[in-house]
Amino acid sequence: MLTIPPSIVFKGYLFAVPALVLALSLPLFAFGGPVAAILAPIVSAVCYFTIRSLLSQISIVREEKCFLDEQLIQTQKLAAIGELSAGIAHEINNPLAIIAQEIEWARYQFDEERQTETSSAELKDSLNEIAVQVERCREITHKLLDFARKKDPLIQGVEINKLIEDMARLVEREATQKDIRIIRQYCGSLPPVHTDPPLLRQVILNLLNNATYAIGENGTIEIKTRILSGSFVELVVSDTGCGISKENLSKIFDPFFTTKPPGKGTGLGLSICHGIVVRLGGRFAVESELGKGTSFFVRIPIFYQSREVK
């Protein structure tokens, strides 16, 4: 990687080379006679101009590399957007198809000749379904906007165990109704963590909700916190739910990937969580065994450092 700042080196040469020429010529003149004295500056001049042109070449190459790097990032971004757009289109086309059909069916009900008792009931039902599908689309687009909006985290000192406990208590009420226990294993010596509290709450709530869904009824969710070598805190949410298959494991952070039936869940939750954790300077990982359960690992730095876009 070229990290030479050419202008400084260039200026250095402007002074160093003539000094070198002088320093070399004098003894040559003394010992080597006039021929040597004439040759020495010529050789030095040649060196000087060679070095100068080399430096400008280096600076050109560096600029090109920067440009290419930017292009690569742009291309990758465009590819990601392309993929996302295809996903969005697909997700929205299904509700649209249903809406189109309901409208056709409703129009059919309006036909005078066919007016029956059941017509208005069918009409009502179709309109209802249209509303449901519109809501589904709305959820998709809103989640997308959220996903796209890069919110810079606002950093505050957070008691992680307390934050998690608040979310756990929220989930617990519904969980106990389904015979799901939530076990806490909080590390007692966690320092306050400098991170964005509402963003982290979103992640925890999402993970707890997914865990509940994965279990269905009768199971356990375990929440653990601990300090990782020096400057990271790790939160683990484990469940005894259905687990994730090996082939799905690599896809779960993809936007729109979902194993839920159509209309239930947009598949954006985990990808948003992943985005948040990355923005918080952390790492998001998963381990799972089909039929046994899943564990999500969220590691965040104790002291937030804004990440440069590489």
Next chain:
Amino acid sequence: MSARPRVLIVDDEERFRTTLRKLLTVREMEAADVGSAKDAFSEMEKNSYDVILLDVKMPEMNGIEALGRIKKEHPDVEVIILTGHASVDAAVEIMKLGGYEYLLKPCPIDELAGKIETAWERKIARAKRKTEGS
């Protein structure tokens, strides 16, 4: 051969397939619907169909795999693929496997009904050629 096309709708979106069934029925077609490829195969064992409307993205077996198997087990049946997401590669694959048509959702019902009719007519014409030919 029946007087009207017998259509089997295969799609995991329940509301989509049930309303489509109703819309096709009032257009003088015999329509039935199932929620998965597995159910489609059991249904085709029980009753015969002229045209299958097949969704590409389904859990367990996807539309393309299902298409291959349908053409093997019921080569006379015409298959129309319905998808929410167009892909040139998938389209080519489908035509190669013997799919009749590839339609993007949402598809206006008139257009869909028209395609079903022509697929059915093609099936009749082919069957006729067979009986005349052999």
Next chain:
Amino acid sequence: MHKIRVLIIDDEPDFLETIVKRLMKRKMDATGVGSGEDALSLIENESFDVAILDMRMPGMDGIETLKELKRKSPLTEVIMLTGHASVESGMQGMQFGAFDYMIKPADFEELVEKVNQAGERRRLHEERIQKS
């Protein structure tokens, strides 16, 4: 250090009065209103650092109020409050920009702590905007 301005939105008059009084005792500038609609008209003329919002009210419901609040006064941090804990509404609320979520009956000390944290966030947010 200015007093934190808190707006409490709850349709239970007894609860409202109690919370307002107790927050005032903690040196906060607290105001109470009984509905989402009242809250939205109030914020036309007054600005608040933190809002405590009951999610289950007749008339305009919690999520609608939250959305409108964040739209009209995006810097006001909102703490959702409800006696009926629903993960769904919690997640929705967080998505729509709520700062935190509390279940009734709320421990008052905890509430004060959350209000302080929300107030701190508001301040940080303002600072960031002023810097840019």
